[in-house]
Amino acid sequence: MTATPSCILGVDPGLSGAVAFYFVDAPHLVAAEDMPTVDGAIDVATLASRIRQMQPGLAVIERVAAMPKQGVASTFKFGAAYGALLGVVGALSIPSILVTPPKWKKHFALNSDKETSRALALRLWPARSDLFERKKDHGRAEAALLARYGAETWKGGAP
Numbered sequence: 419m420t421a422t423p424s425c426i427l428g429v430d431p432g433l434s435g436a437v438a439f440y441f442v443d444a445p446h447l448v449a450a451e452d453m454p455t456v457d458g459a460i461d462v463a464t465l466a467s468r469i470r471q472m473q474p475g476l477a478v479i480e481r482v483a484a485m486p487k488q489g490v491a492s493t494f495k496f497g498a499a500y501g502a503l504l505g506v507v508g509a510l511s512i513p514s515i516l517v518t519p520p521k522w523k524k525h526f527a528l529n530s531d532k533e534t535s536r537a538l539a540l541r542l543w544p545a546r547s548d549l550f551e552r553k554k555d556h557g558r559a560e561a562a563l564l565a566r567y568g569a570e571t572w573k574g575g576a577p
Contacts, residue, residue, distance in 0.1 A: 423442065423474060423475025423476045423572075424441065424442050424443055424475065425439055425440070425441055425442070425472055425473060425474045425475060426439070426440045426442065426474055426475070426476045426477075426478060426565040426566075426568045426569050426572075427439055427469060427472070427474035427476070427477040427478065427507075427512065427565060428440060428477075428478050428479075428560075428561040428562055428563065428564030428565025428566070428567070428568065429477060429478070429479040429480065429503060429507075429561055429564065430453075430480055430557045430558075430560040430561040430564065431453075431479060431480055431482055431499065431500045431503050432453065432482070432496055432499050432500070432557075433453060433455050433458070433459070433460065433495070433496075433499050434452075434453070434557060435452075435453045435499075435557045435561065436450055436451060436452050436453055436555075436557035436558040436560070436561040437450070437451060437453060437465070437468070437469070437561055438450035438451075438558060438561035438562035438564070438565050439472045439474060439565065440562060440565035440566050440568075440569055442569045445566075445569075446543065446545060447543075447546075448542075448543050448546055448549070448562045448565070448566075449472070449549075450546075450549045450550075450558035450559075450561055450562045451468075451558065452557065452558065453465070453499075453557070454468070458495070459495075459498065459499065459502070460499050460502045460503060460506075462502050462505070462506050465502075465503070465506050466506045466509070466510060469506065469507070469510055469512070470510060474512060475512070475513070476512065476513055476514070476515070476568055476572065477507045477512045477513070477514040477515070478514070478515050478517060478522075478564045478565055478567060478568035479503065479504070479507070479514055479515070479516050479517070479564070480516075480517060480518075480519060480522070480560070480564055481516040481517055481518045481519075482496075482500060515568060517564070517567065522563070522564055522567040523535075525567055525570070525571065526538060526563060526567070528563075532556035532559075532560065533553070533556065535556055535559045535560045535563055536550050536553070536555060536556045536559040538559070538563065539558070539559035539562050539563060540559075542562075542563075542566070543562065549562075550562075
């Protein structure tokens with residue numbers, strides 16, 4: 419694959435994260451939704467179905483790690499969610515790029531404040547402001563920005 423895919427999946431991982439689909443040929447369009455969950459875990463069937471429906475040619479996933487002072491149980495739960503997400507993307511044979519928060523946020527001149535990400539998403543997609551209007555929609559905003567980062571930095575070839 420050398421051309422930029424027409425649809426790119428962006429993922430802010432975790433149970434409170436989100437997925438977004440960015441359409442390269444129509445950059446004013448984006449679809450974003452909260453991560454589907456069931457019984458405190460990622461609903462992998464729903465996630466796989468949604469991704470399959472949108473047919474992205476590339477997935478840009480935020481590379482995450484355990485956070486200092488995070489409890490053992492919450493670290494395990496987050497790691498399980500991250501693994502489930504990577505498993506779904508891999509099982510669907512979608513090429514993926516893992517990118518650290520500092521790297522993709524530097525591309526957009528953002529800091530670690532999630533509100534700055536939400537504000538940028540509102541500016542980039544004013545017609546879709548309903549997706550990012552609440553403070554808790556920062557995960558959707560970051561997923562959308564991750565997908566756009568992929569479109570703007572994709573060089574072709576294997577990720």
